[in-house]
Amino acid sequence: MEIITNYINGKKVNYSNEYLDVYNPSTGEIVSKVVLSNKEDFSKAVNSSLKAQIEWSNVTPLKRSRIISKYKNLIENNIEDLAKTVSTEHGKTLEDAKGSVTRGLEVVEFACGIPHLLKGEFSNNVGTNIDSWSMRQPLGICAGITPFNFPAMVPMWMYPIAIACGNSFILKPSEKDPSCAIMLAELFSEAGLPDGVFNVINGNKFIVDNIIEEKNISAISFVGSTSVAKYIYEKSAKNFKRVQSLGGAKNHLVVMPDANIDQAVDGIIGAAYGSAGERCMAVSVAVAVGGIADELVEKIKINSNKLVVAPWTNDEADMGPVISKEHKNNINKLIQTGVDEGAKLILDGRNINIQGYENGYFIGPTLFDNVTPNMEIYKKEIFGPVLSVVRAKNYEEAISLVNDHEYGNGTSIYTSSGQLARDFTTNCNIGMVGVNVPIPVPMAFHSFGGWKNSLFGDHAMHGREGINFYTKLKTITSRWPENINQGPEFVMPVN
Numbered sequence: 001m002e003i004i005t006n007y008i009n010g011k012k013v014n015y016s017n018e019y020l021d022v023y024n025p026s027t028g029e030i031v032s033k034v035v036l037s038n039k040e041d042f043s044k045a046v047n048s049s050l051k052a053q054i055e056w057s058n059v060t061p062l063k064r065s066r067i068i069s070k071y072k073n074l075i076e077n078n079i080e081d082l083a084k085t086v087s088t089e090h091g092k093t094l095e096d097a098k099g100s101v102t103r104g105l106e107v108v109e110f111a112c113g114i115p116h117l118l119k120g121e122f123s124n125n126v127g128t129n130i131d132s133w134s135m136r137q138p139l140g141i142c143a144g145i146t147p148f149n150f151p152a153m154v155p156m157w158m159y160p161i162a163i164a165c166g167n168s169f170i171l172k173p174s175e176k177d178p179s180c181a182i183m184l185a186e187l188f189s190e191a192g193l194p195d196g197v198f199n200v201i202n203g204n205k206f207i208v209d210n211i212i213e214e215k216n217i218s219a220i221s222f223v224g225s226t227s228v229a230k231y232i233y234e235k236s237a238k239n240f241k242r243v244q245s246l247g248g249a250k251n252h253l254v255v256m257p258d259a260n261i262d263q264a265v266d267g268i269i270g271a272a273y274g275s276a277g278e279r280c281m282a283v284s285v286a287v288a289v290g291g292i293a294d295e296l297v298e299k300i301k302i303n304s305n306k307l308v309v310a311p312w313t314n315d316e317a318d319m320g321p322v323i324s325k326e327h328k329n330n331i332n333k334l335i336q337t338g339v340d341e342g343a344k345l346i347l348d349g350r351n352i353n354i355q356g357y358e359n360g361y362f363i364g365p366t367l368f369d370n371v372t373p374n375m376e377i378y379k380k381e382i383f384g385p386v387l388s389v390v391r392a393k394n395y396e397e398a399i400s401l402v403n404d405h406e407y408g409n410g411t412s413i414y415t416s417s418g419q420l421a422r423d424f425t426t427n428c429n430i431g432m433v434g435v436n437v438p439i440p441v442p443m444a445f446h447s448f449g450g451w452k453n454s455l456f457g458d459h460a461m462h463g464r465e466g467i468n469f470y471t472k473l474k475t476i477t478s479r480w481p482e483n484i485n486q487g488p489e490f491v492m493p494v495n
Contacts, residue, residue, distance in 0.1 A: 049199055121133060217241065276384060278384065
């Protein structure tokens with residue numbers, strides 16, 4: 001049985017003798033064990049990060065950029081192995097896994113531009129013979145706590161930018177699929193990153209709480225459920241840390257009567273059922289406006305029935321299993337709750353059976369119609385392949401549904417009207433918005449983040465927001481007067 005350790009100071013190590021099982025969700029079998037780190041593991045990671053950061057912060061941004069550029073090339077050369085590792089432990093299809101690694105790689109590419117991104121501002125003669133300029137400096141040790149659904153992409157939203165800015169970084173990946181993080185750390189060392197600048201520590205809530213309470217850690221980035229996001233945000237603030245904490249989502253896709261319905265159906269199906277719905281940007285609510293609902297539901301039903309649900313080793317698979325037996329059971333319970341509350345179950349994915357993979361955690365595409373805002377399946381983030389169709393009389397009712405929900409991560413509208421699209425993008429209270437685009441995830445040079453209960457903290461992730469989050473601003477005001485003693489000044493200078 002393979003043992004997945006920590007990666008501390010450039011080596012695979014662990015001091016704890018406790019382990020958790022890691023499963024292949026396609027088969028339900030244990031494939032490895034991951035260390036349940038203890039206080040000694042954590043202390044070693046912090047001490048390593050603390051020592052390394054001091055030296056790393058003095059490395060010029062240009063030299064940092066060159067190491068990150070080599071790292072980019074290594075990820076590209078190893079993308080197949082990284083994706084297979086993700087698919088084995090998470091269950092998503094191989095092409096989906098490759099796509100997620102590539103989206104993370106885009107942040108690495110963005111971080112290669114750090115010499116330009118760290119440039120400050122300069123003002124000549126802000127006062128008589130006085131100049132002023134700003135600079136951005138590293139925070140120290142930063143930490144990331146990442147979810148199971150994107151074991152490559154989400155960590156790469158964080159640590160490449162933090163490290164490019166001159167910080168060291170401690171990553172605590174999900175214990176459900178921890179192998180990819182170790183591989184990414186090893187590749188960074190191979191690229192020339194000094195030992196201790198990037199450490200990976202595995203574990204559970206014990207390590208999370210130690211990260212929150214550790215005085216030498218200056219900032220925490222988190223992606224996960226809203227309940228945990230709130231916990232980390234509140235606890236981190238009490239420990240005087242900078243924090244960006246991304247929580248849950250219930251993303252609505254509004255389909256107007258003038259939309260290209262076939263494009264809308266394709267967008268909805270891919271966004272609702274891709275990666276078995278385990279995406280924070282998955283479309284879980286389709287809002288059918290006006291008389292389009294019957295046709296929309298029928299076409300979603302017909303096309304969803306064509307999807308191939310299978311393990312990632314099947315090249316024809318459109319979607320794989322969910323992450324665990326417990327998660328599968330929770331999704332099944334919520335599906336039953338939807339039935340009990342009166343929603344019309346059009347497709348039921350609970351009874352799917354795949355020969356040879358009967359113990360896998362598979363759920364087929366599930367579709368509800370006539371869902372209303374008071375139902376649990378509408379209010380809760382299910383995080384599985386479950387799509388709810390809500391019928392709205394008009395555009396005003398549709399945008400109210402979007403704005404009244406507690407989550408504000410992403411939303412989209414399908415329409416042929418530029419005026420309507422402009423109104424929607426302006427007036428929806430959501431962090432990321434798409435027009436005829438089902439999953440409006442920003443590119444690395446923009447920033448990722450929701451509103452309302454989908455994000456806690458002042459900064460979104462990557463892009464310019466990431467640079468600002470992982471640095472602190474310093475402003476200098478300077479004068480070089482002639483050697484003449486003019487005496488003390490007691491009046492606020494205004495020129």
